[in-house]
Amino acid sequence: MTASLSGHMSALTRRRLFWPVTILIVLLLANLLFTPDFFKIEIRGGHLYGSLIDIVRFGAPLIMVALGMTLVIATRGIDLSVGSIVAICGALACLWISGQDDQNSVAGVLTAVGLALGLALVLGLWNGFLVAGVGMQPIIATLILMVAGRGLAQLITDGQIITINSTPYKLIGGGYWLTVPFSILLALGAVALAVALTRRTALGMLIESVGGNAEASRLAGIGSRRIIVMVYVFCAFCAGIAGLMISSNVSSADGNNAGLWIELDAILAVVIGGTSLAGGRFSIGGTVVGALLIQALSTTIYTVGVPPETTLLFKALVVTVVCLIQSPAFRAKVFQRRRRPSARAAAREKTKVEVAP
Amino acid sequence: MAEPAAILAMTGITKEFPGVKALSDVDFRLFPGEVHALMGENGAGKSTLIKALTGVYDIDGGEILLEGEAVRFTGPLQAQQAGVSTVYQEINLCPNLSVAENIFIGREPRRLGAIQWKKIHRRATELLRRLRLDIDASALLGTYSIAVQQMVAIARAIDISAKVLIFDEPTSSLDAKECEQLFRVMRQLKDEGIAILFVTHFLDQVYEVTDRVTVLRNGRLVGERLTAELAQIDLVAMMIGKELEVLEQLDEQPKSSPAALQDASPVVAASELGRDGAVAPFNLAIHRGEVVGLAGLLGSGRTEVARLLFGADRADHGQIRVDGTTVAVRNPRTAMAHGIAFCSENRRTEGLVEDLTVRENIILALQAERGWSRPIPRRRQEELVDKYIKALRITPANPDMVVRNLSGGNQQKVLLARWLITEPRLLILDEPTRGIDVGAKAEIQRLVVSLADGGMAVLFISAELEEVLRLSHKIAVLRDRHLVTEMPNDGVDVEHVMRIIASGAAV
Ligand SMILES: Nc1ncnc2c1ncn2[C@@H]1O[C@H](COP(=O)(O)OP(=O)(O)OP(=O)(O)O)[C@@H](O)[C@H]1O
Ligand SMILES: [Mg+2]
Numbered sequence: 001m002t003a004s005l006s007g008h009m010s011a012l013t014r015r016r017l018f019w020p021v022t023i024l025i026v027l028l029l030a031n032l033l034f035t036p037d038f039f040k041i042e043i044r045g046g047h048l049y050g051s052l053i054d055i056v057r058f059g060a061p062l063i064m065v066a067l068g069m070t071l072v073i074a075t076r077g078i079d080l081s082v083g084s085i086v087a088i089c090g091a092l093a094c095l096w097i098s099g100q101d102d103q104n105s106v107a108g109v110l111t112a113v114g115l116a117l118g119l120a121l122v123l124g125l126w127n128g129f130l131v132a133g134v135g136m137q138p139i140i141a142t143l144i145l146m147v148a149g150r151g152l153a154q155l156i157t158d159g160q161i162i163t164i165n166s167t168p169y170k171l172i173g174g175g176y177w178l179t180v181p182f183s184i185l186l187a188l189g190a191v192a193l194a195v196a197l198t199r200r201t202a203l204g205m206l207i208e209s210v211g212g213n214a215e216a217s218r219l220a221g222i223g224s225r226r227i228i229v230m231v232y233v234f235c236a237f238c239a240g241i242a243g244l245m246i247s248s249n250v251s252s253a254d255g256n257n258a259g260l261w262i263e264l265d266a267i268l269a270v271v272i273g274g275t276s277l278a279g280g281r282f283s284i285g286g287t288v289v290g291a292l293l294i295q296a297l298s299t300t301i302y303t304v305g306v307p308p309e310t311t312l313l314f315k316a317l318v319v320t321v322v323c324l325i326q327s328p329a330f331r332a333k334v335f336q337r338r339r340r341p342s343a344r345a346a347a348r349e350k351t352k353v354e355v356a357p
Numbered sequence: 358m359a360e361p362a363a364i365l366a367m368t369g370i371t372k373e374f375p376g377v378k379a380l381s382d383v384d385f386r387l388f389p390g391e392v393h394a395l396m397g398e399n400g401a402g403k404s405t406l407i408k409a410l411t412g413v414y415d416i417d418g419g420e421i422l423l424e425g426e427a428v429r430f431t432g433p434l435q436a437q438q439a440g441v442s443t444v445y446q447e448i449n450l451c452p453n454l455s456v457a458e459n460i461f462i463g464r465e466p467r468r469l470g471a472i473q474w475k476k477i478h479r480r481a482t483e484l485l486r487r488l489r490l491d492i493d494a495s496a497l498l499g500t501y502s503i504a505v506q507q508m509v510a511i512a513r514a515i516d517i518s519a520k521v522l523i524f525d526e527p528t529s530s531l532d533a534k535e536c537e538q539l540f541r542v543m544r545q546l547k548d549e550g551i552a553i554l555f556v557t558h559f560l561d562q563v564y565e566v567t568d569r570v571t572v573l574r575n576g577r578l579v580g581e582r583l584t585a586e587l588a589q590i591d592l593v594a595m596m597i598g599k600e601l602e603v604l605e606q607l608d609e610q611p612k613s614s615p616a617a618l619q620d621a622s623p624v625v626a627a628s629e630l631g632r633d634g635a636v637a638p639f640n641l642a643i644h645r646g647e648v649v650g651l652a653g654l655l656g657s658g659r660t661e662v663a664r665l666l667f668g669a670d671r672a673d674h675g676q677i678r679v680d681g682t683t684v685a686v687r688n689p690r691t692a693m694a695h696g697i698a699f700c701s702e703n704r705r706t707e708g709l710v711e712d713l714t715v716r717e718n719i720i721l722a723l724q725a726e727r728g729w730s731r732p733i734p735r736r737r738q739e740e741l742v743d744k745y746i747k748a749l750r751i752t753p754a755n756p757d758m759v760v761r762n763l764s765g766g767n768q769q770k771v772l773l774a775r776w777l778i779t780e781p782r783l784l785i786l787d788e789p790t791r792g793i794d795v796g797a798k799a800e801i802q803r804l805v806v807s808l809a810d811g812g813m814a815v816l817f818i819s820a821e822l823e824e825v826l827r828l829s830h831k832i833a834v835l836r837d838r839h840l841v842t843e844m845p846n847d848g849v850d851v852e853h854v855m856r857i858i859a860s861g862a863a864v
Contacts, residue, residue: 202724202732205717212710219669219707220775221693221725280712 068235076279084149086259090247124236211279399766
């Protein structure tokens with residue numbers, strides 16, 4: 001019996017990723033209709049090239065942000081400030097590099113990266129303090145930094161777009177290492193680190209416990225405050241790296257627009273990946289699939305040639321469909337014989353059904 | 358008893374969950390004007406049968422006839438409209454609404470879309486009078502005791518011309534007097550011709566109020582009997598499916614050995630410990646190998662005492678000494694660091710993380726003690742969990758089952774296991790046998806005795822005085838949030854303690 005039970009269980013967990021993966025594949029196939037060599041990957045000038053590579057490469061910042069968001073949401077929180085952190089970190093790094101005599105100095109770039117990520121940690125600590133220390137609702141606590149952070153980013157860039165010309169910095173978001181885009185490697189590394197950190201230690205279970213039942217966790221002796229702070233710090237750190245990737249890729253920092261609305265895409269990626277907004281169980285693998293799905297969707301919108309003014313609507317439509325298909329209740333309604341509307345009619349209908357076939 | 362037509366007849370009910378056959382081919386019938394006990398061990402399928410009836414679950418097979426007509430409800434609301442109401446163990450009302458509002462919430466009488474408040478109030482008052490309850494319909498529900506709130510839940514259930522009333526373990530959080538009140542109402546409703554289905558693990562209650570008993574075991578029907586014709590020993594035999602040896606074991610009182618090995622200084626001692634509004638400053642010392650029982654009515658401060666000792670609430674006064682040294686117990690973490698464990702009575706809100714598995718829930722406190730960076734090796738986890746699944750007979754014996762899907766009694770055992778594996782020096786048990794079947798209850802009682810024999814100090818809280826008296830070396834009595842007296846348990850009887858509880862003075 002135990003064997004069959006665990007069989008069922010693994011069938012269930014597999015099914016959790018079944019729909020997002022299927023839809024991702026369908027999206028990719030749809031692209032194939034419009035771009036025949038969509039699946040082609042080649043090495044050009046020592047670099048990997050291809051549409052699939054582009055999806056992962058451009059999706060890397062979203063994967064980073066969604067990764068941190070997954071852990072925050074697992075504790076029944078939410079972090080709306082990630083977009084602002086993306087902007088702040090990109091702005092600070094670019095400001096520092098633009099102030100260097102030699103923008104190509106590796107030491108200068110490393111300092112810039114260090115400063116930016118250090119600031120990200122501080123910002124995460126601030127969020128964590130508001131949520132766990134002050135006891136503010138996560139949505140309000142992070143809204144503060146979401147709004148104030150944009151202002152801070154504009155202060156750093158002085159309202160301008162800072163443009164830089166630094167080869168080492170360009171590596172982060174736009175460069176290649178061993179033929180592979182560096183940002184992909186970064187994202188992979190971060191995902192691997194997060195998985196190891198949560199699943200090889202007890203951190204994952206404790207996070208799920210705090211998100212599943214905060215009071216019970218406290219009474220079980222879990223230091224939920226420390227865990228919540230850690231999670232917000234990690235999330236801000238991930239957003240910081242995403243900010244570096246984005247600004248590096250375009251060699252400039254735009255306090256207004258960098259990372260704009262990325263928090264919403266990230267939340268969406270997490271939910272599509274099967275982590276509930278109500279906290280508890282989380283799936284990092286699911287989040288990665290969710291982020292790729294969203295990025296693939298953006299790519300598809302361009303290749304299919306959806307008119308620009310309707311792209312947002314189109315995106316909303318697809319996302320709605322994805323969410324509906326994922327909902328077991330909805331699938332049951334549409335695909336299966338429905339429960340009968342009323343009890344007495346029920347019995348009658350039942351006899352009918354049995355007679356009919 | 359002459360047999361009128363059954364008001365409810367369920368035949369061949371089958372319900373399967375992934376990997377668990379919760380009900381197989383169960384028949385159950387209910388007659389108007391009777392109280393019918395549904396009995397069985399933890400996980401036997403009692404709650405599932407009720408949920409199959411009220412449409413919480415879709416059944417896989419079988420037929421349900423209500424007054425001769427086949428029905429299949431889509432949910433409790435529809436069942437209620439057809440006259441089948443359920444009062445759950447966990448009261449799911451809103452404490453910050455008035456009594457009247459709670460009775461009518463979700464189905465307020467309206468005219469032209471506007472709620473008719475006057476009518477609500479009048480009908481609520483009528484209902485409460487019908488149940489002979491002295492409650493103000495306009496007062497906030499939260500101001501009344503749990504027992505009264507339960508009565509309000511009943512009023513809510515019978516309002517819609519109920520024909521069938523279902524109680525799933527309503528008495529597990531009530532004390533003796535409150536149970537009496539509930540039984541009075543049950544008898545009255547029965548006299549009005551309502552059919553009542555009653556789930557309980559208390560055998561004496563079965564004999565006190567029920568007319569008929571149906572017993573389930575492992576999801577199968579064992580039999581239906583008239584209560585008056587069924588000896589208690591036979592009832593237990595039907596439930597656990599074993600014959601005499603086990604029954605003898607059950608009867609054998611797990612009377613604790615005298616605490617010979619008491620050290621001079623207590624393991625944990627509270628002096629003038631108190632919290633404003635919760636419990637007045639008290640002194641209490643618990644020695645190695647000693648079981649201290651806390652007696653008192655619901656709301657007398659039993660749980661508050663436990664929470665203060667565990668640091669779940671902050672004390673406003675006094676101090677706690679562990680092994681003679683004063684320690685700061687600021688929160689559960691620090692209490693645990695000093696070897697104190699607390700198994701809460703509210704397993705759903707303060708105990709279990711229902712989305713996690715049995716294994717994860719059991720190792721949670723131990724893991725919290727070790728910190729996140731030192732995970733308990735998988736092999737060790739499995740050893741520990743298997744040991745306690747066996748020792749407490751948790752069924753199904755599947756460590757990877759999500760706790761939400763366990764039966765109520767088995768959830769309670771998981772919570773108990775969580776604290777046992779931390780091997781505390783002082784174990785505080787708040788209603789550890791609530792919702793637990795007879796067999797497992799005796800087993801838990803025996804476990805408490807053997808833990809104490811092994812040197813653990815235990816603070817034992819239970820609404821069941823017999824249980825407290827049976828296990829404790831020392832008894833502390835609480836009344837109105839004051840610890841009124843503390844006495845050695847040398848032949849103290851229930852009446853004596855009751856008198857202290859009633860009078861508030863050591864007699
Ligand atoms: N949603 C579910 N998913 C999977 N298994 C379930 C679910 N609900 C109940 N079960 C299983 O069905 C069996 C019967 O459970 P049920 O809750 O009916 O027991 P019970 O007789 O009410 O026990 P108790 O006295 O402990 O309340 C148990 O083995 C339980 O684990
Ligand atoms: Mg039950």
